[in-house]
Amino acid sequence: MTDVPDRVHRAFRDHASFEKVDETTYESVKSPFEGTVEVSSGEAGKTAYDVTVRVPMLDEVTNDEVADVVEEGWYETFELRVVDVGGVTAVERDLDPEVSEDGRHATVSMSFEDINERRGVDDAGALVDFVEGTYAQGVIPGYDYTEPVSSMLSQAYQAGGSDPVE
Template sequence: MSDGDIRGAFAAHPKFEDAGDDAYAPTTNDWDATVTVAEGSVTVTVRVPTLSASVTAHDEVADVVEEGWFETLELRLDDATNVTRAEAKGEPMVERDDGEVVFEATIDARRENVADDALAVVNYVEGTWFEGIIPGYDYREDVQDLRDRAAGNAQADRL
């Protein structure tokens, strides 16, 4: 597929919107994510808060807890590109940047389902982050809202 075809696949996909500069943003996610098209590949970038940035101002996360949380997240995100049939180009990058965890991975965009592949990676990163939320802390409002929605969905599934 040419870069024009790849951009067309994202432009036509109902769960992406144009973010400018050959980038597309998923419309169904809770955190900042973009997919950039270049040279037959797409680079998926997802930004999620660190554990300490997720809690309220009156709650502190011990350094050892934050380190362990990040190391576990980093190990689990190494598998993020395995949720697609697209070939990964290099290893995913996971780093902390001023209260955020930045994930970035590049996948080959020759598959017809490139937009679905990119969305699967974004969903994997967000889901993996969410699974790592540690009970016992008071979380800021947007994070607590995610937790409440998940609990509500779990209750609805049991009915």
């Protein structure tokens, strides 16, 4: 097990987006998707943050059948969008997101190190939010969506001051 400084645990505890799972893992409680951050000791006193977000494939969140060609196109587009993560974090980071399809889910993983634990936790939260937002942008109109996408769409319509299109 890697020792994680107490200051890192305090930063996660003080952040509204995460809850502790174990000594090195925190989960996002603000995203409807499975977002986790694994922390460990990095180099030169820095903390390493390994962010992983698991999202459902399109066919998993609709009551309709999604053709394979549509699902493949959706995944390819999601992958292209989610790797374009520049400008999301508080400081410029050399992020190299990895996207993989594992069964009925797509998993996005990216890692970084930071000496400033509060900025590191904020950036980890921003990356989870970015993946969620990228997913929402890729929702294809015309399907009968289930949770969590139906709630995401409803919230978006309410925030925009409009009614959902039936």
